[in-house]
Amino acid sequence: MEMDGRARSIIENVEPEINGGRFPIKRVAGERIVVRADVYSDGHDEIAARLLFKGPGDADWRESLMEPVGNDRWEGEFSVDEVGNYLYTVQGWVDHFKTWRKDLKKKFDAGRDLEVDFLIGAGFLDAAAKRSSLPADAAKLARIAEGLKKKNVSPEEKLALALGEEIAGLMEKYPDKSTAALYEKELPALSERKRAGFSAWYEFFPRSCSTEPGRHGTLKDCEALLPEIARMGFDILYLPPIHPIGEVNRKGKNNAPRAEEGDVGSPWAIGSQAGGHKALHPRLGSMEDFEALVKKARDLSLDIALDLALQCAPDHPYVKEHPEWFRWRPDGTVQYAENPPKKYEDILPIHFETKDWKALWEELRSVVLFWMEKGVRVFRVDNPHTKPFPFWEWLIAEVKKVHPDAVFLSEAFTRPKVMYRLAKLGFTQSYTYFTWRNSKTEIIQYLKEITQAPVREFFRPNFWPNTPDILPEYLQYGGRPAFVIKLVLAATLSSNYGVYGPAYELCEAEPLSDKEEYLHSEKYEIKHWDRGRGDSLRDLMARLNSIRRENAALHSTLNLEFHAVDNDHILFYIKATEDLSNVILVVVNLDPFHTQAGWVEVPMKKLGIDSTQPYLVHDLLSDDKYIWQGVKNYVELKPEILPAHIFQVRKRLKREYDFDYFM
Numbered sequence: 001m002e003m004d005g006r007a008r009s010i011i012e013n014v015e016p017e018i019n020g021g022r023f024p025i026k027r028v029a030g031e032r033i034v035v036r037a038d039v040y041s042d043g044h045d046e047i048a049a050r051l052l053f054k055g056p057g058d059a060d061w062r063e064s065l066m067e068p069v070g071n072d073r074w075e076g077e078f079s080v081d082e083v084g085n086y087l088y089t090v091q092g093w094v095d096h097f098k099t100w101r102k103d104l105k106k107k108f109d110a111g112r113d114l115e116v117d118f119l120i121g122a123g124f125l126d127a128a129a130k131r132s133s134l135p136a137d138a139a140k141l142a143r144i145a146e147g148l149k150k151k152n153v154s155p156e157e158k159l160a161l162a163l164g165e166e167i168a169g170l171m172e173k174y175p176d177k178s179t180a181a182l183y184e185k186e187l188p189a190l191s192e193r194k195r196a197g198f199s200a201w202y203e204f205f206p207r208s209c210s211t212e213p214g215r216h217g218t219l220k221d222c223e224a225l226l227p228e229i230a231r232m233g234f235d236i237l238y239l240p241p242i243h244p245i246g247e248v249n250r251k252g253k254n255n256a257p258r259a260e261e262g263d264v265g266s267p268w269a270i271g272s273q274a275g276g277h278k279a280l281h282p283r284l285g286s287m288e289d290f291e292a293l294v295k296k297a298r299d300l301s302l303d304i305a306l307d308l309a310l311q312c313a314p315d316h317p318y319v320k321e322h323p324e325w326f327r328w329r330p331d332g333t334v335q336y337a338e339n340p341p342k343k344y345e346d347i348l349p350i351h352f353e354t355k356d357w358k359a360l361w362e363e364l365r366s367v368v369l370f371w372m373e374k375g376v377r378v379f380r381v382d383n384p385h386t387k388p389f390p391f392w393e394w395l396i397a398e399v400k401k402v403h404p405d406a407v408f409l410s411e412a413f414t415r416p417k418v419m420y421r422l423a424k425l426g427f428t429q430s431y432t433y434f435t436w437r438n439s440k441t442e443i444i445q446y447l448k449e450i451t452q453a454p455v456r457e458f459f460r461p462n463f464w465p466n467t468p469d470i471l472p473e474y475l476q477y478g479g480r481p482a483f484v485i486k487l488v489l490a491a492t493l494s495s496n497y498g499v500y501g502p503a504y505e506l507c508e509a510e511p512l513s514d515k516e517e518y519l520h521s522e523k524y525e526i527k528h529w530d531r532g533r534g535d536s537l538r539d540l541m542a543r544l545n546s547i548r549r550e551n552a553a554l555h556s557t558l559n560l561e562f563h564a565v566d567n568d569h570i571l572f573y574i575k576a577t578e579d580l581s582n583v584i585l586v587v588v589n590l591d592p593f594h595t596q597a598g599w600v601e602v603p604m605k606k607l608g609i610d611s612t613q614p615y616l617v618h619d620l621l622s623d624d625k626y627i628w629q630g631v632k633n634y635v636e637l638k639p640e641i642l643p644a645h646i647f648q649v650r651k652r653l654k655r656e657y658d659f660d661y662f663m
Helices: 096-109 115-131 136-147 155-162 164-173 218-229 287-299 316-321 357-373 389-402 416-424 442-449 473-495 503-506 538-550
Strands: 008-013 025-027 034-040 045-052 062-065 066-072 073-079 084-092 188-193 197-205 235-237 303-308 337-339 342-344 378-382 405-411 496-501 571-574 582-589 595-599 617-619 626-628 632-637 646-649 652-654 660-662
Touching: 008 084, 025 034, 034 084, 034 235, 045 073, 045 473, 062 646, 066 442, 073 084, 115 136, 115 155, 136 164, 155 416, 164 303, 197 442, 218 235, 218 287, 218 303, 235 342, 287 303, 287 632, 303 405, 342 405, 389 416, 389 503, 405 416, 442 473, 442 571, 473 496, 473 538, 473 646, 496 503, 571 595, 582 595, 582 632, 632 646
Parallel strands: 025 188, 197 235, 197 496, 235 303, 303 378, 378 405
Antiparallel strands: 008 034, 034 073, 045 062, 045 084, 066 073, 084 188, 337 342, 571 582, 582 646, 595 632, 617 626, 617 646, 652 660
16 A cells, blocks of 8 residues: 555554454444544644444445544444444544634634634635535535635634534534545454354253153154253254264273173264264154254254264274375374373374365365255354364355354363464354353453453353263262352353253263263263153253343343452352343352352442432342342342342332332
């Protein structure tokens, strides 16, 4: 770009900006993007700044005013109304008209002769009239300019005309940007569908869906369960791999190295003579059954999420058809998966450094697109951190060209920088360390880390208290109260959360000895779950999901604020909509064994609550109602009854009648 020496304004420190604009920030359709930048110039002239943005299909930039917020910092915003890719940047210029207006008043107060200054101002107005796109506006500008030129008008009248609101509005509409500077980068933003930002996931194994103990479940059995999953308020039903399972080196129950007769193996050992990643396990049913399942789910406003596990069993068709896609050891045997000391003899990792990598990438893309043709739009991606970053960036971008509504959940319990890189390069949502954050300090520190800039701009957390791989110690020893506590935390701290369903519903907590893994894991055997048990959490789950849907304050993770309570076993946090029309106070006893009590401190002024008036808090979990007064209020939580409150604040409003009421 050729330099224009007349452009005197400087634009720097633009936020948000991820890796210098290398990666997009993330929003969901309907949300705002607030942009801040330093915009300044030499000398004492007034500065103006605009936020420029364009969305999907826009040929030209749209503009939004930026306002100064102090110390040469400017702020503007725009809304992302569509799903797709946006760009934004900042423009700044020296505003000679504003400088003229500012100086005019000072000169008048000093008693200076202003005749020439009024003529200068008239010149600014005449130039703006020529830039005007509306004849009516041009006429107004010309009329005001003539008023400034007249000799029989007093200086006081001309000053009033020059400082009037009408002239300011018109000149704001048609500024002189002939010497404007443009920020050197066009920054990307990605707008995704609402389910990317607000969702509740439920995971179950299709083969365990049978109503008869011992019988292998089918997709038709899964379909019969869909109404109950929908009744419980979940948005996404996630199925572990539904493909044929390898026979070679098949694992037995509890990850035994050798399978016994009748052992069904791990669904993550994908591929056999029955097919690979584009095939269904024969015992689950037909492709027509799968498409019927997806359609029925959609009718119930459910998404079916598939597991995208890019690995193969030793007898996967790829191994014979494309041996170059796997590692071969000096003794002629193929390398199976390892994470020492763990060994996965039933799984072969794909060799992404193969010379045939282009064909490999294209084939794996075809796997994703194959299932999308069947109606799938959501994928939980297994261990993405063990595959190359460039591959994921390419694959997700390729898929979104065809299906911009695609959602990819990254299952990467690994180092933070690796998790963040995966989020930056395209993953919609990410598993997190929430699974192991149990104390008040741990939770607050971790949530602050992932909800503050810059992480909040690209990392969209999805909180899972358990998975088929992970039974945390907190759940192993805390009993039913621990399951309730972690469920409430997951569902209210994060706008996206999920559970490994039947095991969580029934508070399954029997571990392998000295491990955070399930004994008799469903990964290696068919389970029969008694979902009708009286101690099931399914009604609580339904209530929680209903609360989430009905309260807009819970639709975001980024509005989370922690507040003081004088007990280290009690966590108190608040979520509210920007207009404070929906305010939610959450109080959780983190101790699953003992009653805990304390005084919470409510930020009255910040929440728009009159400190002189009582206000009602309605516990949406228990349906109990309390009248609170002032900043400090008492709470007491018994874990064996209900270890949490989810309060909706109802403020007392004065009416013209002689009574008050809450709303």
